[in-house]
Every structure is written in structure tokens, then in C-alpha cells.
Amino acid sequence: MPVTDSPAIYFDGHTAGRREVLVDAGADLHGLRIKSVEGKTIAVWRFENIRLAKDSGSRDKPVLFRIVDGAEERLVLQDVEILDVLRPLCPQLMRTDVDVGTYSRIAKWGVAAVAALGLMIFVIIPMLANTLAGFISPAREAAIGRGVINQIEWLLNEGSDDDWTCTDPAGQAALNAMMARLMQDRKADYDLDVRVVDHSMVNAFAVPGGHMVFMHGLIDQAETPEEVAAVLAHELGHVVARDPIRMTLRAAGTAGLLSLAIGDATGGTIIAVAADQALTSSFSREAEAQADRFAHQMLIDASVPPSALSLMFDRLRDEHGDVEGIAEHFASHPALGDRIAAAVDATPKDFVSKPILSDQEWADLRGICDDN
Amino acid sequence: MSDLTPETIQGRYNGEGKPLFWLALKTTALTILTLGIYRFWAKTRIRRYIWSATAPGGDTFEYTGTGVEKLIGFLIAIVVLAVYLGITQVFLMFFGFSLMDMATGPDATAAETLAGALVTYITLLALTPLIFFARYRARRYMLSRTRWRGLRFAMDKAAFQYAWRGVLYFLFTVISLGLLWPLMTFNLEKFKTDRTWYGDAKFEQGGKWTMLYPAMKHLFIGVAIAVVGSGIGIAADVPVVFGVSFFVGYIWGAIGFVHYRTQSFAIMARHKTLDGEIAFKAAPQTSEVVIKYILGGLLVGLVFAVLFAPVVFATSYAFSSNDMELLIGAQIFIILGYLLSLILSGAVAIAFISQPILRHFVETSTALNPAHFDTIRQRIGDDMADAEGFADALDIGGAF
Structure with missing residues (x-):
């Protein structure tokens, strides 16, 4: 059914003036004819060029435009039923027109974005972090480390005001003796400080500036001083490699880069957090493996069998289970099974070991927190 | 009608x-x-x-x-932001660590803890100018994609100038405990309005910043109730007075905030002109x-x-x-x-x-x-390849 003299509002695309017009459309015409109220033709839009503005918030006033170079007119139909006539006549009424070359632009910038993120995260930021770490003086790094320990204490000690560092002098002396025996004539960049804190968690960690912290739970769990020595050797590996300060700088750079790419207020946040976790742990797993290798050598030099490390890991595995498969990529440490095997492999046959502590010293170390 | x-x-x-x-x-x-x-x-x-x-x-x-141009703009922004943020965050962290040197003397431990916490936040510094930059570009993009009666809107290129002004006024506002907020609201809106076009006609923001103070009335009242009331409550050791006045002041202040946003918009709209002819x-x-x-x-x-x-x-x-x-x-x-x-x-x-x-x-x-x-x-179009990619990547923007 053709349309004649249907009212519409016409904007010519050159000025902001509005003009009342009449519209004709029908199968015998090749396009939509726009006329002045006096009946003079203003324009004819070919049907295949006509598009309807989508997702309209004023449903009774559909807006038409045409895809022709340089044409910026708008036609607002006053009678919404005309759309039913136009639909069969205008095969591309609802088409979304995409400029030529759009897809190759998406591909080009997509590759550029991935490359920029990859280059920053895997090359430039680690390089920058390593270089800048070299400019941080040992004294400053020690101060940074004290700040970190205080923050951790505040977090883990549940805000309690009691000093959580264990201070028994004999215990501390035993710990220092153990470290001296491991270090032998090796040099570190800063004064080493190892302490035990009164916390039941089975854990130990190194923070910037040569500070190492043992949670008392770990010493409780260990059956021999060699197991503690093995963990200490591992932490010394981190300290000698300056891992903590490099990791801190690196994390500062990469933090947020991934959430930038994926994050939005919806489900993307979950993915971003998981991806960030996977990424930082892949860095630290590399460092962990290196610290393990350092510890094996250090233990051999000190006549302690590296397999002591595996005994400690065995205990950890019994207590916490192991990470394997997909989960392994999200864990900050390599799978315990691999580390146990590596520690056992590192122990030479016919290894002659010497006790790292005397029985008295070991008793002192176990009792280091008794005064707390 | x-x-x-x-x-x-x-x-x-x-x-x-x-x-x-x-x-x-x-x-x-x-x-x-x-x-x-x-x-x-x-x-x-x-x-x-x-x-x-x-x-x-x-x-x-x-x-x-279009969605396609927003996606491309977002990818472009990722390239720029990855480089900018990656490098500035590492350097800011490094310089933040220098603050540690200031922690000396008997209170060294407490100061170190504080400095350590500050370092965590210092990396946010790199984001502040970026947020203003992204906001301006997002508005420019939005206007360039808006038509009325077939004619385009537009905004001039000035995101960098806007970014440093934004940071400056933001600092003024924070340092003055919010007293200079109208200065920020007015000058930033004027900066944007004076660069906004409808076709070949230019918008202009008239008036001055002090005219926004009446809109802050209820915000002031809310804060006064909270501060004075809870002060009296503490001094007289009556917890009920403290609790009630804090609660009333908080609600009053929250509504005062909405009042300020609504009325400062209205006051400034009433002082805008288009082409010197349309008010x-x-x-x-x-x-x-x-x-x-x-x-x-x-x-x-x-x-x-x-x-x-x-x-x-x-x-x-x-x-x-x-x-x-x-x-x-x-x-x-x-x-x-x-x-x-x-x-x-x-x-x-x-x-x-x-x-x-x-x-x-x-x-x-x-x-x-x-x-x-x-x-x-009519005016010619503003291409803007990065669309509002910066705002998208940083996840800032209004309700729509």
C-alpha cells in the first residue's frame, strides 16, 4: 500500500532550522519522496540507502537518515505506521554500516595492545625494577624492610600491641650460629637479621633489606634443626638475589595493568584478579626455584643434606596438600612434589653430614618464644 | 502544549x-x-x-x-596506558622508598610504618591527571557524536590543559577542606563550556565562581551539626548526643551533597549562552x-x-x-x-x-x-580515533 502526503519533520543537515514536509513512498517509486507542504519536491532518497535510527527512546517519532557521502539530513516521521510500508521497500533499513578497513584496524590495534602489555610486563618493567633496585642503598632497603615487617605484624598479630618478636637470648644465639654456619664466608649486601615471631603459622619469609622472619609454627613442626636450616638457606637465597625488593618494584609496575585491560565493573574483575595472580606467581615461582637451587648448594657446603628441605616440604604437603594441574599456575611456589624430588636429587650419594646445631642449641631454638 | x-x-x-x-x-x-x-x-x-x-x-x-569505534579507542588507550602507567608506577614506588630516609630518630619505627603505608598509595598519584584527561576526552567524544536537528556538537582539543587545571583545583579543594570546591566546579565547567560548540555556534559560561556558595548551604549545615553536636557530646560525655548529632549531620550532609550537585548545575546552566543569543x-x-x-x-x-x-x-x-x-x-x-x-x-x-x-x-x-x-x-566532524578509550580503560564515567 503506497503512502502519500504523510507528515514528517525534515532537517537539511546544513542549518538547525526545522521544516514540516510531506512524504510519499510506494513500490512504483524508486525512493522516498520528500516534498514541501506546497507539494514541491525537496529530495528523493533511494530505498536502499535509507536507514532507521535504532534503539529509539521516542518510539512514535522514528528518525530516518540516508547513507550517501556528504548527506546529513534527518527525517522524523510523524506517523509511525509508515514504517510498516517502508520495511519491505527498504531491504537495508536496519543495517549497521561498517566503514571499510574497520576489521583490519581492530586487528592492528588488538595486536598492538597485546604487544604493549606483554613488552611492559615481561621486559621493560622487570628491567626497570632490576636497575632501580641497584640504586636503593642497603640502609634504605633495611628501613623499607622494617616498615614491611611492621605492616605484616599489624596484619597478622591482629593489631595486638604485644611485641611478637621472640627474644630468648639463647634461642637467638642458636639461630645466629645456624646462619653463620650456612653463610660461612659468603657476603650479603646488608646486615642479615633473622628472627622468630610468636605465631602458629608454618611459614617463613624474607623481606627487603636482609630481614628474614620465621613463624614459630615452622620451628614447632620441624623435627630436626637441619629442616629449619634448609628453610633458612632457601630464604638466604632470596636475600642474596635481592628478590624481595625487585619483586616489590615489579609488582608496583604490573599492578593494575591487567585490570586496565580486562577490568570493568562486571564479571571482568574476577578474571583480572585471577590473571594478575597467575602472572605474579609465574615471576615468583621462577625466583623460588632459583632460591631452592641456591639452598641446595649452601646446604652441601655446610655439610647439611639438601634432602632436609624435602622433609620440610613433606610436612607442608601433609598439612596443606599440594597444588597440581591448573592450580599450580596460580600458586606462588612450584609444586611441592617437584621441589621434594629436586632436593632429594641434589643430595650426593655417600653424603657425610654434620649436625648443624648441638642438642642444647636445638632445645634453645625451640624455646625461643617461651618468654613471650 | x-x-x-x-x-x-x-x-x-x-x-x-x-x-x-x-x-x-x-x-x-x-x-x-x-x-x-x-x-x-x-x-x-x-x-x-x-x-x-x-x-x-x-x-x-x-x-x-558506535561500539566498533569505542573498541578501537579502548585498544589505542591500552597501548598508551600500558607504557605510561607501567613506567610511572615503578618510578613512583622507587621515589616513595626515598621517603624512608626521612624516618630517623626515636620514633623511627612508627614513621617507617607510616611511610611504608604511604608508599602503597603514592602510585595512585600517576592516575590523578590521567582521570581528568580521560574525562575531558570522553566528553569531547560524546559531544562529537551528539546531534540535534541534524547539527553536530563539538568540543575543542584541550585535554592536557584541562588535566593540569583539574589537578590544581583538586589540590586547592583538598587543602581548603572543601571550602574551595565551588572554585573547582565553576572553573572546570567554564573551561569545558567555553570550548563547546553546537554547529558553528559557541557556548559561553557567564557568572563567577562565588555564585555557587548558596548551593553549598546544606552541606555546611550538615558538617556543622556533625562537628558541633558530636563535639558537645564528647565534652559532656553523653554518647546519645554524639550518636544522634553525628547521624543527623551525616544524613543532612549527604542530601546537601545532592543539593550542591543539582543546584550548582542549575545555577551554571542559567548563566550559559549559545552564540550570545540563546539563553x-x-x-x-x-x-x-x-x-x-x-x-x-x-x-x-x-x-x-x-x-x-x-x-x-x-x-x-x-x-x-x-x-x-x-x-x-x-x-x-x-x-x-x-x-x-x-x-x-x-x-x-x-x-x-x-x-x-x-x-x-x-x-x-x-x-x-x-x-x-x-x-x-553545520560544522565538520571530529574524527577522534581513540573515542573515549581512556575513560573506558580507567573505568570512569557517569551513569550513561
Whole structure:
């Protein structure tokens, strides 16, 4: 059914003036004819060029435009039923027109974005972090480390005001003796400080500036001083490699880069957090493996069998289970099974070991927190 | 209509709750299913609806932005931001560590802890100018994709100048404890308005910043009640006085905040001109805005509660049963419930909070001397390859 003299509002695309017009459309015409109220033709839009503005918030006033170079007119139909006539006549009424070359632009910038993120995260930021770490003086790094320990204490000690560092002098002396025996004539960049804190968690960690912290739970769990020595050797590996300060700088750079790419207020946040976790742990797993290798050598030099490390890991595995498969990529440490095997492999046959502590010293170390 | 006298054109809003709710629901669901990629199209479609529902004098706005250009703009922004943020964050952290040297003397430990905490936040510094930069570019993009009566809007290129001004006024506001907030509001809005075009006609922001102080009245009253009242409560050791005055001051201040946002917008709108010939009136009511927030907020809360009640029930049952399989099932249930309520409450918020408030602002706005529009002519388009990619990547932006 053709349309004649249907009212519409016409904007010519050159000025902001509005003009009342009449519209004709029908199968015998090749396009939509726009006329002045006096009946003079203003324009004819070919049907295949006509598009309807989508997702309209004023449903009774559909807006038409045409895809022709340089044409910026708008036609607002006053009678919404005309759309039913136009639909069969205008095969591309609802088409979304995409400029030529759009897809190759998406591909080009997509590759550029991935490359920029990859280059920053895997090359430039680690390089920058390593270089800048070299400019941080040992004294400053020690101060940074004290700040970190205080923050951790505040977090883990549940805000309690009691000093959580264990201070028994004999215990501390035993710990220092153990470290001296491991270090032998090796040099570190800063004064080493190892302490035990009164916390039941089975854990130990190194923070910037040569500070190492043992949670008392770990010493409780260990059956021999060699197991503690093995963990200490591992932490010394981190300290000698300056891992903590490099990791801190690196994390500062990469933090947020991934959430930038994926994050939005919806489900993307979950993915971003998981991806960030996977990424930082892949860095630290590399460092962990290196610290393990350092510890094996250090233990051999000190006549302690590296397999002591595996005994400690065995205990950890019994207590916490192991990470394997997909989960392994999200864990900050390599799978315990691999580390146990590596520690056992590192122990030479016919290894002659010497006790790292005397029985008295070991008793002192176990009792280091008794005064707390 | 009686308000359509030839001397003015009145703002009109044709949008409805239901169609916008379904559009928002559909596009948010698609966004989640495509792991966020559809969000550029979702935003485009919501804007198309809102723009085309807004009709000063019966002629609708038109939004011509596309999802594709937003995606490309986002990728461009990622390239720039990865390099900028990666490098500045490492350096800021490094310089933050230098602060550690200042911690000496008997209180060294406490100072070190404080400095350590500060270092964590110092990396945020790199973001502040970027946020203003992104906001300006997002507005420029939005205007360049907006038409009314077939003519384009536009904003001049000035994002860098805007960014340093933004940081400066932001610092003034923080240092003056908010007293200089009107200076920031007015000067930043004037900066943007004076660079805004409709066709070949330029907007201009008149008035001066001190005219915004009356709009801060209720904010001041709220703070005064909270500070003085709780001060008296503490001094006289009457906890009830402390609690009540703090609560009343807090609510009063929150409404005062909405009042400031609403009325500072209106005052500045009344001092805007287009081409020196067309003036504007704006008379939004703070009470209307507050009521719409509360009613819409209740609706969102209701949707959330109805959806989450079965989730909470099922989860607590699973936890009490201590059955491993049930627990895993419960976790999946929680995630699904969370996503579903996220989609639903977002759609409800757009359709039943943001839209009614926008309707109120539009319907209380008027343009004077509309005959002058006939003399305004078209301008050429502003390409802007990065679209609003910076704002998208940094996840900043308004309701729409």
C-alpha cells in the first residue's frame, strides 16, 4: 500500500532550522519522496540507502537518515505506521554500516595492545625494577624492610600491641650460629637479621633489606634443626638475589595493568584478579626455584643434606596438600612434589653430614618464644 | 502544549522505564557472556536510547557513536596506558622508598610504618591527571557524536590543559577542606563550556565562581551539626548526643551533597549562552532528585534481597552440611547469583534511578529565543580515533 502526503519533520543537515514536509513512498517509486507542504519536491532518497535510527527512546517519532557521502539530513516521521510500508521497500533499513578497513584496524590495534602489555610486563618493567633496585642503598632497603615487617605484624598479630618478636637470648644465639654456619664466608649486601615471631603459622619469609622472619609454627613442626636450616638457606637465597625488593618494584609496575585491560565493573574483575595472580606467581615461582637451587648448594657446603628441605616440604604437603594441574599456575611456589624430588636429587650419594646445631642449641631454638 | 510559546523551547523526555530496563538487562547480560567485550556496544545502545528520548521542543537528540569505534579507542588507550602507567608506577614506588630516609630518630619505627603505608598509595598519584584527561576526552567524544536537528556538537582539543587545571583545583579543594570546591566546579565547567560548540555556534559560561556558595548551604549545615553536636557530646560525655548529632549531620550532609550537585548545575546552566543569543533556564528541585534516589534505591534493594535470599539460604545449608560436593555447588550458585543480581540491579538502577532523575533535569530546562537556531549552521566532524578509550580503560564515567 503506497503512502502519500504523510507528515514528517525534515532537517537539511546544513542549518538547525526545522521544516514540516510531506512524504510519499510506494513500490512504483524508486525512493522516498520528500516534498514541501506546497507539494514541491525537496529530495528523493533511494530505498536502499535509507536507514532507521535504532534503539529509539521516542518510539512514535522514528528518525530516518540516508547513507550517501556528504548527506546529513534527518527525517522524523510523524506517523509511525509508515514504517510498516517502508520495511519491505527498504531491504537495508536496519543495517549497521561498517566503514571499510574497520576489521583490519581492530586487528592492528588488538595486536598492538597485546604487544604493549606483554613488552611492559615481561621486559621493560622487570628491567626497570632490576636497575632501580641497584640504586636503593642497603640502609634504605633495611628501613623499607622494617616498615614491611611492621605492616605484616599489624596484619597478622591482629593489631595486638604485644611485641611478637621472640627474644630468648639463647634461642637467638642458636639461630645466629645456624646462619653463620650456612653463610660461612659468603657476603650479603646488608646486615642479615633473622628472627622468630610468636605465631602458629608454618611459614617463613624474607623481606627487603636482609630481614628474614620465621613463624614459630615452622620451628614447632620441624623435627630436626637441619629442616629449619634448609628453610633458612632457601630464604638466604632470596636475600642474596635481592628478590624481595625487585619483586616489590615489579609488582608496583604490573599492578593494575591487567585490570586496565580486562577490568570493568562486571564479571571482568574476577578474571583480572585471577590473571594478575597467575602472572605474579609465574615471576615468583621462577625466583623460588632459583632460591631452592641456591639452598641446595649452601646446604652441601655446610655439610647439611639438601634432602632436609624435602622433609620440610613433606610436612607442608601433609598439612596443606599440594597444588597440581591448573592450580599450580596460580600458586606462588612450584609444586611441592617437584621441589621434594629436586632436593632429594641434589643430595650426593655417600653424603657425610654434620649436625648443624648441638642438642642444647636445638632445645634453645625451640624455646625461643617461651618468654613471650 | 501551553508551555510551548514561540519564545521558548521546553525540555521534554519521552523515555519509559520498561523498554530501557529490558535494553539494559539484555546488553548487560551480553556483556557478561562476552567477558566484557560487548560493553562498548552496550554503552552505545543505552546512549542511543537516552539521547533519542531527550527532546527539547519535541526534536530529539541523536547519538551517532558506535561500539566498533569505542573498541578501537579502548585498544589505542591500552597501548598508551600500558607504557605510561607501567613506567610511572615503578618510578613512583622507587621515589616513595626515598621517603624512608626521612624516618630517623626515636620514633623511627612508627614513621617507617607510616611511610611504608604511604608508599602503597603514592602510585595512585600517576592516575590523578590521567582521570581528568580521560574525562575531558570522553566528553569531547560524546559531544562529537551528539546531534540535534541534524547539527553536530563539538568540543575543542584541550585535554592536557584541562588535566593540569583539574589537578590544581583538586589540590586547592583538598587543602581548603572543601571550602574551595565551588572554585573547582565553576572553573572546570567554564573551561569545558567555553570550548563547546553546537554547529558553528559557541557556548559561553557567564557568572563567577562565588555564585555557587548558596548551593553549598546544606552541606555546611550538615558538617556543622556533625562537628558541633558530636563535639558537645564528647565534652559532656553523653554518647546519645554524639550518636544522634553525628547521624543527623551525616544524613543532612549527604542530601546537601545532592543539593550542591543539582543546584550548582542549575545555577551554571542559567548563566550559559549559545552564540550570545540563546539563553537557558534550569529549575531542578533537589527534593525531587532525592526522592527519586530513595525510591529507586529501595527498588534496587528489593531486587537484590529477593534474588539473594535463596542464595544465602542454600549456601548456609551447604556450609552446615559440610558436604564437599554441596559446598562446590554452593560456590557456583553464589557466583551465578552474584552475576544475576549484578545484571538486574544495574538495569533497575539505570531505568528507575538514573532515567527519572535525568527526566526531571530535562523537563525543568528551557531554551530562550529559539528563533536564533535557524541561523546556526553545520560544522565538520571530529574524527577522534581513540573515542573515549581512556575513560573506558580507567573505568570512569557517569551513569550513561
